[in-house]
Amino acid sequence: MKEIHDIIGKIRKIQQRAVLATVVHIKGSTYRRPGARMLVTESQELVGAISGGCLEEDVRKKSQQVLEENHVQLVTYDMMSDDDIVWGLGLGCNGVVQVLLEPVMANEVPRELQFVEDCYQNEKAGFIAMIFEAQRQELVGRKYIYGEDDDIWQKIQKAKPQIFEQNKNSVVEIEIDNVACKVLVESIMPTTVVVFGAGFDAVPVVEFCKNLGWKVIICDPRETYLNAERFPRADKRIVAHPKVVDQHLKLQPHHFVIVMTHNYHNDLQVLKQLQSTPVSYIGMLGPKTRTQRIIDEIQEKAQQQVDSTNIFGPIGLDIGSETPEEIATAIIAEILAVKNQRNGGYLRQYEGSIH
Numbered sequence: 001m002k003e004i005h006d007i008i009g010k011i012r013k014i015q016q017r018a019v020l021a022t023v024v025h026i027k028g029s030t031y032r033r034p035g036a037r038m039l040v041t042e043s044q045e046l047v048g049a050i051s052g053g054c055l056e057e058d059v060r061k062k063s064q065q066v067l068e069e070n071h072v073q074l075v076t077y078d079m080m081s082d083d084d085i086v087w088g089l090g091l092g093c094n095g096v097v098q099v100l101l102e103p104v105m106a107n108e109v110p111r112e113l114q115f116v117e118d119c120y121q122n123e124k125a126g127f128i129a130m131i132f133e134a135q136r137q138e139l140v141g142r143k144y145i146y147g148e149d150d151d152i153w154q155k156i157q158k159a160k161p162q163i164f165e166q167n168k169n170s171v172v173e174i175e176i177d178n179v180a181c182k183v184l185v186e187s188i189m190p191t192t193v194v195v196f197g198a199g200f201d202a203v204p205v206v207e208f209c210k211n212l213g214w215k216v217i218i219c220d221p222r223e224t225y226l227n228a229e230r231f232p233r234a235d236k237r238i239v240a241h242p243k244v245v246d247q248h249l250k251l252q253p254h255h256f257v258i259v260m261t262h263n264y265h266n267d268l269q270v271l272k273q274l275q276s277t278p279v280s281y282i283g284m285l286g287p288k289t290r291t292q293r294i295i296d297e298i299q300e301k302a303q304q305q306v307d308s309t310n311i312f313g314p315i316g317l318d319i320g321s322e323t324p325e326e327i328a329t330a331i332i333a334e335i336l337a338v339k340n341q342r343n344g345g346y347l348r349q350y351e352g353s354i355h
Contacts, residue, residue, distance in 0.1 A: 003036070005117075006048060010039055011104060014041055016043060017067055017106050018104045019039070019063035020038075021038045022035070022037050022132075023098070024132035024184045025133075026097050027096040028079075028095030030095040037050070042067060070103050072100065073100075076098050100132045111145070115145050116128070123190055123252065127145075127164070129152065133181065136177075156172050167187055169186045170184075171184055190214075190215060193214055193216050194217045194249070195258045196259045196260065197262060198225040198231065201260060202218065206234055207233065219245050221242075245273060253279065256335045256338070259271065259284050260285040262285070281312065281339075282310055287314060288313060295311070317334045
């Protein structure tokens with residue numbers, strides 16, 4: 001999300017045309033996945049990245065041609081060929097990358113990026129479909145937003161029945177206007193992290209979340225702790241006791257909750273509140289015995305059964321964290337693992353593709 005925020009911000013700021021480069025299809029090992037974007041301004045400035053640095057310069061050059069001719073161009077980079085000296089030698093990747101280059105008018109944010117921004121602001125899911133290859137050139141670059149052009153989305157779902165249940169981008173082949181087309185379908189699933197507790201160790205957590213382009217809501221009853229000076233990048237600050245936080249916040253499945261109030265009774269109240277919500281992740285700071293004691297007390301005194309399947313306590317991946325910044329890193333890494341349905345282990349232990 002951060003990449004798209006940066007691109008949108010640059011388009012609105014500059015008084016010049018630009019080219020939007022989007023990774024639309026890959027084969028084999030590549031640094032970036034479909035949906036990765038980069039903006040190339042008319043003055044040759046780059047925002048975002050579509051590779052580890054090996055493709056950007058060539059895309060920058062090709063962007064000038066796209067601006068001169070004012071039309072969409074699909075570029076294929078084959079890094080699997082032994083004969084390709086330019087792209088295949090020592091780049092660390094062994095795949096094929098297709099990149100769609102599209103001209104962007106000055107101060108005119110593309111409609112699909114506006115849709116992504118709207119999904120982020122309103123914390124809602126969405127889908128975008130983009131034709132990147134077709135037998136009729138004029139179809140290349142055409143986009144469809146979910147909720148519009150129902151016949152197109154019915155064709156997409158028929159081609160891949162599970163596509164709306166997957167939190168990942170996919171390529172489908174369908175016919176549009178009686179023409180065979182390859183279409184990139186992007187899944188827009190905003191991530192919102194809710195932090196209970198505004199202590200000193202919450203500061204790097206909020207910063208790291210924002211650096212990833214996530215939305216952050218922070219809750220604490222202490223106004224002297226929870227303020228704009230301390231948390232300038234938080235999207236929302238809720239000064240309220242955990243007992244009444246449900247009056248200010250409606251938690252959803254895309255919310256990831258971090259409980260770090262450093263107060264046993266406050267943590268207990270938070271966890272009680274969370275039991276009636278569909279959140280995907282509840283991370284509890286503190287020892288395992290403390291979290292279990294809280295769970296037991298809720299079950300015994302409140303006569304409320306606690307579902308612990310989404311409770312992670314102690315919070316974070318086991319990376320030997322000590323400092324607040326290291327602990328924040330472990331927490332964010334664990335949220336990413338849960339969000340992407342991974343176990344957080346060593347990549348070297350994987351057999352086959354890591355994706």
